Each structure stands twice: as C-alpha cells, then as structure tokens.
Amino acid sequence: MVLVLQLALAVVLLTAWQFLSPALDMVFFISTPQAIAESFIGLARSGSLLFHAGITTLEAGLGFLLGGGAGMFAGVLLGRNKLLSDVLQPFLTAFYSLPKAALGPLFILWFGIGLNMKILLAATIVFFIVFLNTFRGVREVSPEQIAILRLMNAKERHLLTKVILPSAIVWVFAGLRLSVPYALIGAIVGEIIASNRGLGYLLSYSASRFDTAGTFAALGAIVILALILNKILDISERRLMPWRVSDAGREIVV
Amino acid sequence: MSAIIVFQDVGKAFANGVQAVSGINLAVEEGDFITVVGPSGCGKSTILNMTAGLFQPSAGQVLYRGQPVTGINSRTGYMTQVDHLLPWRTVAGNIAVPLEIAGRGKKEIAGEVERLLALVGLVGFGASYPTQLSGGMRKRAALARLLAYDPETLLMDEPFGALDAQMRLTLQIQLKKLCRSLGKTVFFVTHDIDEAVALGDKCVVFTSRPGTIQQVITSSLPSERDLMTLRFNPAYAEECAQLWRILAPALEAQNSPQEA
Structure with missing residues (x-):
C-alpha cells in the first residue's frame, strides 16, 4: 500500500515536472525528466558515467574506510583513557568546529590535485563523526558490566573484545551511517575544487556548459551511489549485530 | 569453620x-x-x-x-537485581564469558556450558538471546554464568x-x-x-x-x-x-x- 502511494507520488511529481517545465518556460533552469533520462542513458552508454562514478566511489570508499578506521581507533583509545581525552578535548573541539570542506585548498597544497586529496578530505570529515560516536559508545558502557567482568579476572584485552567493542558497535554504526553522505561530500567537493574526473567533476563540467539535464543526471548518479553505500552498510550491520534483529522481533512489555 | x-x-x-x-x-x-x-x-x-x-x-x-x-x-562473584547479561551474546555465549577469560579450550567450554545449563534448568535455551527470555530465565542464566567461574x-x-x-x-x-x-x-x-x-x-x-x-x-x-x-x-x-x-x-x- 505504502509502495503504491509512493510510486503514485513519484509519477505525479515527474509528470508535473515534465509538463510544467516547458509551459512555464523553465527548461533552461530545471530541464525535464525526459531530457535528464536521455542524458543519463547517453552518459551510461558512453561508459563515462561508470568511469566517473567509479572514481568517486573509490575516493569516497577509501576515505570512508580510512576515516572510519582511524575514528574508531581514536574513539576507543580516548574512550578508555580519561587523561588523554581530557588533555586533547579542547583541541579536538576546535578542530571539530572547523567546516572540513574549508580544508580543501590546503589539502591541494599538501597532496596535489590527485585522488589522494579527495580521499583525505573525505577521511577527515568521516573521522570526526565516527570518532565522536565511538567515543560516546565506549563511554556509555555500563560500569557495572565492566566490574562484573573484572571479578571474573578479565584483563583490559578481555574487556575490550567482550564488552566495550560489542557495546560500542551500535554507536559506531550510527556514526558510519551518518558518515556515508559526508564521505561523498568530501569526495565531491574535492572534485569540484580541482579535478578532471569523478561525479563532482561531471557535475561542475555540465553546469559550466549550461547543460542542465547533464547536471541533473550527475546529481541522480550521486543519489544512486549514496543509496548503494547505505544498503551495503545495512547488510553488514545486520550481519554484525544479529541480536538486534531478535530484539526487533520480540514481544514488547510496556 | x-x-x-x-x-x-x-x-x-x-x-x-x-x-x-x-x-x-x-x-x-x-x-x-x-x-x-x-x-x-x-x-x-x-x-x-x-x-x-x-x-x-x-x-x-x-x-x-x-x-x-x-x-x-x-x-567473589556478583549478582545484582539487573542481570547484566551481554545482549549481543546468546545464553550459552554469556555463560562462556568467564570460561573464555580463563583461557579454556572450545570443547571444554561447550561441555561446561551444557553442564551449567542443566544445573540451572535452562537446557535448550543456550542459543537464545537474553532479550528472548523471561526475567526468571535471565536470572538463571546470570546464575549459571556466576557458577561458571566458580567463585x-x-x-x-x-x-x-x-x-x-x-x-x-x-x-x-x-x-x-x-x-x-x-x-x-x-x-x-x-x-x-x-x-x-x-x-x-x-x-x-x-x-x-x-x-x-x-x-x-x-x-x-x-x-x-x-x-x-x-x-x-x-x-x-x-x-x-x-x-x-x-x-x-x-x-x-x-x-x-x-x-x-
């Protein structure tokens, strides 16, 4: 039922777009769904869509892994070490409040205009989101839980693998989920600033030629890419947290 | 005494x-x-x-x-009003925690867990997650875990x-x-x-x-x-x-x- 309504809504919106755009003389600004689809198919046929999407996926993906990995590591380390986190806290806050996209020009100076710069820009953005979530997750572990394991003679290694990491993983995934669009932001902003490939490049190139349909086609490709990345995360989340599924199926008692 | x-x-x-x-x-x-x-x-x-x-x-x-x-x-071993079972582990997995910490072998742990499940009357529930159990069964699982490390x-x-x-x-x-x-x-x-x-x-x-x-x-x-x-x-x-x-x-x- 919901699906039918959703499809109906999509059809209504696309039809309105298709007919109102020429009627209101707006084709130059918003194009039409048909022209966008044609442009999209044309890009896909020529293979350039796949090429550009591949570049962006690579940048966002590597940035995501790098930033996510570093964020988790730092989150666990600082989460378990109160002195270290107290000392670093003001520095991290200062750095966190900086809009990371503003680092783009600096990263070009440091790393050139190649793939590295986009990967690192994406990684920097992802790092903070994942770090903060992991940190929070590690800090939220119940002290009673830890005390009970300590009474079982648990060492820090046991605490980490048996309690802290599994209980923080819910938070880590919340962070990773939030990070997907931001990894794309990092990669695409990097491409828009300086590049000759990637979906961000395709976007700014089409726009600079006043090719509205091509611009929308590039945006559509970015949306599809984000959806695919989210789906991958969904699947791995379900794999890693089977107890959450059983939780969802249980009888609730209010 | x-x-x-x-x-x-x-x-x-x-x-x-x-x-x-x-x-x-x-x-x-x-x-x-x-x-x-x-x-x-x-x-x-x-x-x-x-x-x-x-x-x-x-x-x-x-x-x-x-x-x-x-x-x-x-x-000493602790048991409180809140059972503090790990929600991401099955009942058997929870009971195994102290045995894993003690560095026992996999087979030995499996046998020991079976014995403890029988001891507290939870045979057949080893593969359940704590959220799937009633309050009383969770207590039994916590008791079995407590007995597993034998304080x-x-x-x-x-x-x-x-x-x-x-x-x-x-x-x-x-x-x-x-x-x-x-x-x-x-x-x-x-x-x-x-x-x-x-x-x-x-x-x-x-x-x-x-x-x-x-x-x-x-x-x-x-x-x-x-x-x-x-x-x-x-x-x-x-x-x-x-x-x-x-x-x-x-x-x-x-x-x-x-x-x-």
Whole structure:
C-alpha cells in the first residue's frame, strides 16, 4: 500500500515536472525528466558515467574506510583513557568546529590535485563523526558490566573484545551511517575544487556548459551511489549485530 | 569453620560527603548463608562492593581470608537485581564469558556450558538471546554464568527483587540447594524480610544511614530447610515477626516527614 502511494507520488511529481517545465518556460533552469533520462542513458552508454562514478566511489570508499578506521581507533583509545581525552578535548573541539570542506585548498597544497586529496578530505570529515560516536559508545558502557567482568579476572584485552567493542558497535554504526553522505561530500567537493574526473567533476563540467539535464543526471548518479553505500552498510550491520534483529522481533512489555 | 570475610571497624564516606556505613564489625564464616536487611539507603550494597574490592573502605579494613582487600577480589562473584547479561551474546555465549577469560579450550567450554545449563534448568535455551527470555530465565542464566567461574563467595544484591512471587520462590530453592551442595559462602542483600529469614543462616540487620549493624540474628531454623512449606512453620513466622519489630522504628522514621 505504502509502495503504491509512493510510486503514485513519484509519477505525479515527474509528470508535473515534465509538463510544467516547458509551459512555464523553465527548461533552461530545471530541464525535464525526459531530457535528464536521455542524458543519463547517453552518459551510461558512453561508459563515462561508470568511469566517473567509479572514481568517486573509490575516493569516497577509501576515505570512508580510512576515516572510519582511524575514528574508531581514536574513539576507543580516548574512550578508555580519561587523561588523554581530557588533555586533547579542547583541541579536538576546535578542530571539530572547523567546516572540513574549508580544508580543501590546503589539502591541494599538501597532496596535489590527485585522488589522494579527495580521499583525505573525505577521511577527515568521516573521522570526526565516527570518532565522536565511538567515543560516546565506549563511554556509555555500563560500569557495572565492566566490574562484573573484572571479578571474573578479565584483563583490559578481555574487556575490550567482550564488552566495550560489542557495546560500542551500535554507536559506531550510527556514526558510519551518518558518515556515508559526508564521505561523498568530501569526495565531491574535492572534485569540484580541482579535478578532471569523478561525479563532482561531471557535475561542475555540465553546469559550466549550461547543460542542465547533464547536471541533473550527475546529481541522480550521486543519489544512486549514496543509496548503494547505505544498503551495503545495512547488510553488514545486520550481519554484525544479529541480536538486534531478535530484539526487533520480540514481544514488547510496556 | 573459619572466618572468610572479616570487617574491622569499617566505614565508608563517599567523595560527596555521604557517610554510607560506619563502624561495621562482622565475621562471615566459610559456608555461611548470610542475609543482610535494613532500611533503603543504609549501605547494604556498599559492604558487598567493599567485599568485592570495587572500592576501598575509608576507615577500617575488610579482610578476605586474612588478607586486606585492596583491589578487585576475584574470589567473589556478583549478582545484582539487573542481570547484566551481554545482549549481543546468546545464553550459552554469556555463560562462556568467564570460561573464555580463563583461557579454556572450545570443547571444554561447550561441555561446561551444557553442564551449567542443566544445573540451572535452562537446557535448550543456550542459543537464545537474553532479550528472548523471561526475567526468571535471565536470572538463571546470570546464575549459571556466576557458577561458571566458580567463585567461593557469592555476593548477591537483591538478585530476585524484580521477579514474581512464585518465580522468586523457585529460584530461592534452587539457589539454596546449589549453595549447600557446592559449599559456597553467600552474602545476600535484600529488602524483603521474609526472604531474609527464609534463606539466611544468619541475618544481619542494619540501621538507617549512616548504616551500622544493629543486630545479628542467628536463625533457629535448620540450614537444611524446605522453603516450600516454610510459611506454615511457626518458628519461621516468629522470626519474621521479630525482624519486623527490630526494623519497624527505622522504617517509621523514614516515612515521617524530614525535620529541617
């Protein structure tokens, strides 16, 4: 039922777009769904869509892994070490409040205009989101839980693998989920600033030629890419947290 | 019989200035089932925490087998009102935690877990997640985990507090039987006077905060007792009444409005 309504809504919106755009003389600004689809198919046929999407996926993906990995590591380390986190806290806050996209020009100076710069820009953005979530997750572990394991003679290694990491993983995934669009932001902003490939490049190139349909086609490709990345995360989340599924199926008692 | 836990003039004041307990002198014999009752907030849990070494007394000392408790005392095991099972592990996985920490082999762990599941009456539930179990079954799982690492002293802080009356009775019977057969020393905190009398060989009565020991009552009931028929036993009724009389003034004081 919901699906039918959703499809109906999509059809209504696309039809309105298709007919109102020429009627209101707006084709130059918003194009039409048909022209966008044609442009999209044309890009896909020529293979350039796949090429550009591949570049962006690579940048966002590597940035995501790098930033996510570093964020988790730092989150666990600082989460378990109160002195270290107290000392670093003001520095991290200062750095966190900086809009990371503003680092783009600096990263070009440091790393050139190649793939590295986009990967690192994406990684920097992802790092903070994942770090903060992991940190929070590690800090939220119940002290009673830890005390009970300590009474079982648990060492820090046991605490980490048996309690802290599994209980923080819910938070880590919340962070990773939030990070997907931001990894794309990092990669695409990097491409828009300086590049000759990637979906961000395709976007700014089409726009600079006043090719509205091509611009929308590039945006559509970015949306599809984000959806695919989210789906991958969904699947791995379900794999890693089977107890959450059983939780969802249980009888609730209010 | 020798004293396994000795409190020597123990006091505990927290950093925020709250004096939880003071002047505690108590000797717990090996194999004793000691129940602790008192008004809420009287520091009953504090003495368990100090026995486990989760924190240090601010006055006096707690001796465990003659040695002062200075850090985590892993010869004790804890069970509280909240079962603290790991939600991401199955029941079998939870029971296996202490065995994994002890570095036992996979096969040995599997066998041991089966034995413990049978011991607490959870056969067939090893593959369930804690959220799929009832409160009583979760307690059994927590008890099995506690027995898995086989501490000689069990510290229990209102472990059956949230259960319905029948489930509580079943678990009390099971606990009492297990502890007798395994020769465990038990330190059992409760707010339930009937439970304290039913289970304890000795019952320690606390005053309200700062908590100190008002009286230690040695049970006249035999340590081998039938909990099922206990409520028809006049000696049991008399002991409950006696405990009520001791605690009533403190409870009344708690209920009357606080003076400025």
